[in-house]
Amino acid sequence: xxxxxxxxxxxxxxxxxxxxxxxxxxxxxxxxxxxxxxxxxxxxxxxxxxxxxxxxxxxxxxxxxxxxxxxxxxxxxxxxxxxxxxxxxxxxxxxxxxxxxxxxxxxxxxxxxxxxxxxxxxxxxxxxxxxxxxxxxxxxxxxxxxxxxxxxxxxxxxxxxxxxxxxxxxxxxxxxxxxxxxxxxxxxxxxxxxxxxxxxxxxxxxxxxxxxxxxxxxxxxxxxxxxxxxxxxxxxxxxxxxxxxxxxxxxxxxxxxxxxxxxxxxxxxxxxxxxxxxxxxxxxxxxxxxxxxxxxxxx
Amino acid sequence: xxxxxxxxxxxxxxxxxxxxxxxxxxxxxxxxxxxxxxxxxxxxxxxxxxxxxxxxxxxxxxxxxxxxxxxxxxxxxxxxxxxxxxxxxxxxxxxxxxxxxxxxxxxxxxxxxxxxxxxxxxxxxxxxxxxxxxxxxxxxxxxxxxxxxxxxxxxxxxxxxxxxxxxxxxxxxxxxxxxxxxxxxxxxxxxxxxxxxxxxxxxxxxxxxxxxxxxxxxxxxxxxxxxxxxxxxxxxxxxxxxxxxxxxxxxxxxxxxxxxxxxxxxxxxxxxxxxxxxxxxxxxxxxxxxxxxxxxxxxxxxxxxxxxxxxxxxxxxxxxxxxxxxxxxxxxxxxxxxxxxxx
Numbered sequence: 009x010x011x012x013x014x015x016x017x018x019x020x021x022x023x024x025x026x027x028x029x030x031x032x033x034x035x036x037x038x039x040x041x042x043x044x045x046x047x048x049x050x051x052x053x054x055x056x057x058x059x060x061x062x063x064x065x066x067x068x069x070x071x072x073x074x075x076x077x078x079x080x081x082x083x084x085x086x087x088x089x090x091x092x093x094x095x096x097x098x099x100x101x102x103x104x105x106x107x108x109x110x111x112x113x114x115x116x117x118x119x120x121x122x123x124x125x126x127x128x129x130x131x132x133x134x135x136x137x138x139x140x141x142x143x144x145x146x147x148x149x150x151x152x153x154x155x156x157x158x159x160x161x162x163x164x165x166x167x168x169x170x171x172x173x174x175x176x177x178x179x180x181x182x183x184x185x186x187x188x189x190x191x192x193x194x195x196x197x198x199x200x201x202x203x204x205x206x207x208x209x210x211x212x213x214x215x216x217x218x219x220x221x222x223x224x225x226x227x228x229x230x231x232x233x234x235x236x237x238x239x240x241x242x243x244x245x246x247x248x249x250x251x252x253x254x255x256x257x258x259x260x261x262x263x264x265x266x267x268x269x270x271x272x273x274x275x276x277x278x279x280x281x282x283x284x285x286x287x288x289x290x291x292x293x294x295x296x297x298x299x300x301x302x303x304x305x306x307x
Numbered sequence: 308x309x310x311x312x313x314x315x316x317x318x319x320x321x322x323x324x325x326x327x328x329x330x331x332x333x334x335x336x337x338x339x340x341x342x343x344x345x346x347x348x349x350x351x352x353x354x355x356x357x358x359x360x361x362x363x364x365x366x367x368x369x370x371x372x373x374x375x376x377x378x379x380x381x382x383x384x385x386x387x388x389x390x391x392x393x394x395x396x397x398x399x400x401x402x403x404x405x406x407x408x409x410x411x412x413x414x415x416x417x418x419x420x421x422x423x424x425x426x427x428x429x430x431x432x433x434x435x436x437x438x439x440x441x442x443x444x445x446x447x448x449x450x451x452x453x454x455x456x457x458x459x460x461x462x463x464x465x466x467x468x469x470x471x472x473x474x475x476x477x478x479x480x481x482x483x484x485x486x487x488x489x490x491x492x493x494x495x496x497x498x499x500x501x502x503x504x505x506x507x508x509x510x511x512x513x514x515x516x517x518x519x520x521x522x523x524x525x526x527x528x529x530x531x532x533x534x535x536x537x538x539x540x541x542x543x544x545x546x547x548x549x550x551x552x553x554x555x556x557x558x559x560x561x562x563x564x565x566x567x568x569x570x571x572x573x574x575x576x577x578x579x580x581x582x583x584x585x586x587x588x589x590x591x592x593x594x595x596x597x598x599x600x601x602x603x604x605x606x607x608x609x610x611x612x613x614x615x616x617x618x619x620x621x622x623x624x625x626x627x628x629x630x631x632x633x634x635x636x637x638x639x640x641x642x643x644x645x646x647x648x649x650x
Contacts, residue, residue: 150330154334155628157587158586158621162621163341165609245458246587249591269464273472286458287456291453
């Protein structure tokens, strides 16, 4: 070995410290905006409450079926911070369990939609100008040409109304947006020298797509993903509100708003709880998403 | 030269419309397939569990449910092209008749919403963008963060509760107060009342429109105001504005004529996307306000699995969205000479 090359071990150490430095830089850029830090702590706090709902909620057994007419229709008090509902269930406890379903919705929808959409977009962009691209893009255009909520509602209406079919409906509606995003990025990267170099070296297509192109697109995808989380909650809540999603007594936030809004205007606190729960979730993810966008926009 | 140019532009829109129509057929195929492939017998669903098997079988044959899927779709498509969408299970009438009855209420609501959206977004965006980081700007920023995070149906519930129920300022339900009636000419009550010279009914109809359309518009207003503000600030920092200042052009003219105009283009583009969310959210808002429109009809159809009605409503909404985005596209290219030329 000629002098000047770095030994494998030292190289690994170097790589690790570079990576640590990158993370430090990302965190620095992120925390420059106070609102993004607020968003991050809100998301972490809500996630904590959702995971440990059994311990955080003051009356965990009120989440599902529970009837205690003695405590029904009580306005907010120290005992029941958000009041109680028509069956005497503690609204705050049910809202905390509602966060669990909201996070579940985000996790399932995004883990179905993002890989599917991104891979289809990569393939469509890589085979630009061929029938592969035409088929994928036209197919996703069909889904995009309807207002998202209308499409989600009509898919949900054909399926049995439950929480998993609501997730399926949101996912079926969502994937084309990731196809578009990764397709447009792939098209613009397609003829860059590093892609051509990889092709000339005989790299397999799958290597080019996943190891050469995907890492560059990851920042933008991550940004969209966080900004989308709020939308996913909104659409999911809308489906449940209409009655096409989770059914009572599931403590889903949208279902609760729909159930309790029948008792407006007299028992307004019932609706107030789950409605502010939805708003809190969306606000948290929007603030976090703005922060992440600023981090990657700076690059 | 000029006529050749306008022909190119015209071709562009014709092509766009053609692509959209093909896409709409794609949507119809999608929903048709989903509805037929999924478990559940449409004939049994339509006639109820107690109908005798012979009748159900007869119905099945009438709907060609025993034929292969592509044959069914073929006949269905021919029917749709002739304007026959089938019978609704909710109203037991032709879906076309139902759509004609319920569509005007939704059109009225959406147009009023878009108007409020446009005025609100530009007012807030300009107020915030004129003096960045001032008290006004910061107040508007806080408002936009919150307004975006509140879904339309939550806005609807809040505004209905506070303004209609507690303060009793505006009516909480419907399109007109009980006891008032307007002859049906266009189906848009505001226009019909003016045509028939009934100004009391006009005022009443507008009062009924305010809360539903504001709750539909607020989220879009916030989003568009933010985009407009950002673009205003970016454009004000550009060299051509500085150049105008140095030539002594009055700053009001600079702001409204030279900074605002290019800033409206991205805002209007976002407005096309927001139209989609307004059309979607109308489904919930009409339900909350008992608004007798197409979206409420659609929701009821969805809850009862009334497939003919669902497909009809979805096709109409899809068409409306397509037309709206083409119109906004035309406005944008009118405002943006570069987009005009690139076509």
